[in-house]
Amino acid sequence: MGTTKAGRLGPAVALACGMGLPAAAQDFCGGASANGQWIGGTEAASDVATAASHLEQMALVLQNNEYVALFSVSVPTAVRLEAQGRGAGDPILDLRDEGGAVILTDDDSGGDGAARAEMELTPGRYCLMMRSYDGSPMTGFVRAGRSEHEALTPGMDAPVVAGGGGCDLSTVTAFLGEGEPLDALIARARVTATASVNETPFWGFRLSEPTAISITAENPEADPTITLYDAGGAHLADNDDWDGLNSRIDLGAPLPPGDYCLAVGALGDTALPVTVSVSAYDAQAVMAGLYDRAEAAPPLDGSHPVMALGPLATRLRQDVATTDRATWFSFEVGRPGLVLVEALTNDMGDPYVALFDEVGRQVAYNDNNGDSLDSLLAARVMPGTYLLAVRQYGDGAQAPTRVLFELFEPATAP
Numbered sequence: 001m002g003t004t005k006a007g008r009l010g011p012a013v014a015l016a017c018g019m020g021l022p023a024a025a026q027d028f029c030g031g032a033s034a035n036g037q038w039i040g041g042t043e044a045a046s047d048v049a050t051a052a053s054h055l056e057q058m059a060l061v062l063q064n065n066e067y068v069a070l071f072s073v074s075v076p077t078a079v080r081l082e083a084q085g086r087g088a089g090d091p092i093l094d095l096r097d098e099g100g101a102v103i104l105t106d107d108d109s110g111g112d113g114a115a116r117a118e119m120e121l122t123p124g125r126y127c128l129m130m131r132s133y134d135g136s137p138m139t140g141f142v143r144a145g146r147s148e149h150e151a152l153t154p155g156m157d158a159p160v161v162a163g164g165g166g167c168d169l170s171t172v173t174a175f176l177g178e179g180e181p182l183d184a185l186i187a188r189a190r191v192t193a194t195a196s197v198n199e200t201p202f203w204g205f206r207l208s209e210p211t212a213i214s215i216t217a218e219n220p221e222a223d224p225t226i227t228l229y230d231a232g233g234a235h236l237a238d239n240d241d242w243d244g245l246n247s248r249i250d251l252g253a254p255l256p257p258g259d260y261c262l263a264v265g266a267l268g269d270t271a272l273p274v275t276v277s278v279s280a281y282d283a284q285a286v287m288a289g290l291y292d293r294a295e296a297a298p299p300l301d302g303s304h305p306v307m308a309l310g311p312l313a314t315r316l317r318q319d320v321a322t323t324d325r326a327t328w329f330s331f332e333v334g335r336p337g338l339v340l341v342e343a344l345t346n347d348m349g350d351p352y353v354a355l356f357d358e359v360g361r362q363v364a365y366n367d368n369n370g371d372s373l374d375s376l377l378a379a380r381v382m383p384g385t386y387l388l389a390v391r392q393y394g395d396g397a398q399a400p401t402r403v404l405f406e407l408f409e410p411a412t413a414p
Contacts, residue, residue: 029126039056039070048073051145051146051149059139065131067129069142077120077146083142084114086139092131093115094131105239105250110154111153114153171201174195175203175204177206182211182213183209190277196222197224197264198270203276205260206259210257213279213281215276215277216276216277216279221269223240223267224267224274225264245267292325294365297360297387305328306387307329309331311331316331319400321399322343325391326354326390329388330388337380337407337409338409341378342402344401344402349398349400352375355379375390
């Protein structure tokens with residue numbers, strides 16, 4: 001890929017490799033918009049519902065960071081959202097609605113490592129966020145358009161799943177909810193079923209009303225994957241390794257009434273049981289999950305537990321029992337400097353640390369410090385509030401952890 005992409009940039013394309021005008025005055029998507037660029041160059045030119053052609057940006061993703069493209073739809077619109085990396089780049093797309101909820105995540109649905117998703121959006125403003133799968137720097141393209149616009153990626157007509165090929169009603173071997181419409185059932189409780197991939201590689205389900213849903217496949221020893229198709233076999237969404245080795249698809253935009261097929265694969269042992277669940281989409285639960293996995297910073301309004309440490313003068317130590325759900329700290333920095341954070345378990349755990357600024361941007365993260373499973377990060381900081389997440393890797397993991405904060409300030413000239 002690569003040499004012809006620049007040639008496809010036309011008048012409708014906003015070229016923004018770090019040089020566009022940030023939408024600092026626009027505060028939406030839970031604050032994610034503050035560092036974003038309007039995909040059409042301006043807010044008025046970024047309405048996908050009225051655009052004459054697709055809207056596209058060239059995006060530079062720095063290490064452990066993400067690129068944010070902003071767009072809107074003025075009327076209900078079926079959109080196609082895509083991200084494609086140059087060279088060996090492997091992008092992941094996240095879509096946040098105006099309130100900040102993640103309503104879509106995709107990794108490889110565009111084919112050849114590219115990301116792609118198609119969905120119906122209601123009027124509002126959105127943040128299309130591209131990040132690198134492994135956190136490495138990457139140059140790529142993000143595109144937003146309608147179904148009649150030219151696609152950026154080839155797409156995956158039939159992603160690889162256990163059993164081979166795609167999935168439609170002819171391949172369904174069992175129905176979730178015993179064939180009853182799930183919208184009525186999940187209003188009371190989530191619907192679950194358990195079978196190995198060998199026994200049931202394709203599950204079907206029905207909706208009688210437009211419904212926003214979440215789908216999970218759980219058993220880390222099997223390492224399940226899930227791919228959702230409509231009744232005709234058109235690819236809608238997929239996921240692998242949402243939290244640990246389990247998989248989850250969150251569809252915040254309601255699926256229309258109809259029949260659907262869920263392909264379940266296993267990267268591990270296909271004979272092991274996999275529990276498949278469908279529940280009503282819960283935006284608050286989705287955000288809480290992001291906080292628990294240290295993928296996003298919680299607000300400092302008391303809605304999520306954050307231990308306030310106060311001003312960081314020079315050095316601060318905090319002992320805490322950490323688990324596979326992130327423990328959050330906040331601290332204040334009064335002057336520019338360098339913050340160093342260590343998470344120490346003396347080989348009793350495998351901690352991960354992530355540092356965010358007060359608007360929710362990830363500043364730095366670290367997993368393993370050299371040959372040790374303990375973590376260490378260093379980041380330049382400016383005056384303000386910072387949040388630190390510490391979590392243990394592994395389902396159910398826990399370990400006593402000593403978190404050490406140090407602030408180094410620049411030397412002043414004599």
